[in-house]
Amino acid sequence: MSRLRVLVFMGGYSTEHDVSVTSGTGVIRAMDRTKYNIHPVLIQKDGTWIWSSRELSPYQKDNFSENYFYSLEGPSARQEKNPALSELPSADIAFLALHGKWGEDGHVQALLENWGIPYTGCGLLASALAMDKVLCKAAYLSVGIDTPPYRVLFRDDFSGDKLVDAADALGFPLVIKDPVGGSSIGMGIAKDLDEAGQIVNNLFKNSNRLLCEKFIQGQEASCGYIEGVETPLPPTEMRMTTREYFDFEAKYNGECREVTPAEFPEELTKRIQQLSKKAHLAIGGAGYSRTDVRIDADGKLWALETNTLPGMTPTSILPAEAAAVGIDYTHLIDLIIDTSLKIER
Known part of the structure; x- marks a missing residue:
């Protein structure tokens, strides 16, 4: 049986570039060499794409790292700024190990669809919708999914009074975030109005719109959903150690204990699993996704966001x-590829 030709995209322009490279590295090392002809593609932050027309050798696959891209030489090595996708090696599918802006928000998905290249995960509209946390909340509410109350602030007409109004409506602690950020980068939790003002002023340097959200006291969990898998995935509980919430440091620097499966009562576990599927469908998801939730003292679930390209490092939540x-x-990886090949875009 001939092997599938797979482009593995990693890197990207966003603040999650390094996390994406780690995801792509893990995916490549774990791919079954008897099933796939693998072509890694690195997208650098400056818009330069690096790849080779040659597939990875078994040794290169098993020992893959980012250094591979900088060791390429000869006529097979390619390095282009914003290339046409027709320049890439022909492929049966693109495996997207991208995260954040431009990788998870529908941009790459639109490019791939334009060139007729199948890809893993959600389509361009679902990707764009889920990436924008304000619009994602609207999708949740449209199907009856509870999400923390919120207000939106705009840089162009921002005033201290509008921040006071948001704080009065939502209370403290107050979550403030860039609605299109990722990996908990570009957010903060304010304990009072002075701290809220500092966070807002800092975030407005890189965003023209901010999401203020009521902080839900309680536990935090995340649960993946994969289409076609009969056994629902168990949720993961995030148990904070030295951090107040599941931020970037907690996610990637070991300052949070991720318990999989979560040690929740069976009834709560089932409700989280059902919410994960419902959220996936609400955004028009395809293939797979992962939804983050808060659980308040009464056991009520509050959906925070749905990740259309959840982390795929060997220690990420979805693989666990x-x-x-x-x-x-x-x-x-096989399941994601097989499921994605069956999606009608």
Whole structure:
């Protein structure tokens, strides 16, 4: 049987560039070399794409790292600024190990669709919708999914009175975030009005719109959903150690204990699993996704956001949840590719 030709995209222009490279590295190392002809593609922050017309050798696959891209030489090596996708090696599918702006928000998905290249995960509209947390909240509410109360601030007409109004309506602690940020970068939790003003002024330097959200006291969890998998994935509980909330440091610097499967009562686990699927459908998701939730003292679930390209590092939440139901990392990659090839865009 001939092997599938797979482009593995990683990097990107966003603040999540390094996390994406780690995801792509893990995916490539775990891919079954008997099933796939692998072509890694690195998108650098300055818009330069690096790839080779040659597939990875078995040794290169098993020992893959970002250094591969900077060791390429000869006529097969390519390095282009914003290339046409027709210049890339022909492929049966693109595996998207991208995160954040431009990778997870529909831009790359639109490019791939324009060139007729199938890709993993959600389509361009679902990707764009889920990436914008304000619009994603509207999608949740349209199907009856509870999400923390919120207000939106705009840089062009911002005033201290509008921040006071938001704080009065939502209370403290007050979550303030860039609505199109990712990996908990570009956010903060204010304990009072002075701290809220500092966070807003800082975030407005890079965003023209901010989301103010009521902080839900309680537990935090995340749960993946993969279309076609009969056994629902178990949720993961985030148990904070030295951090107040699940921010970038907690996610990637070991300052949070991720418990998979979460040690929740069976009834709560089922409700989180049902919410994950419902959120996936609400945004028009395809293939797979992962939804983050807060659980208040009364056991009520509040959906925070849905990730259309959840992290795929070997220690990421989705692979851990899949492993808990007997789907190892390599099989998970197979499932994502197989499911994505069946999606009608």
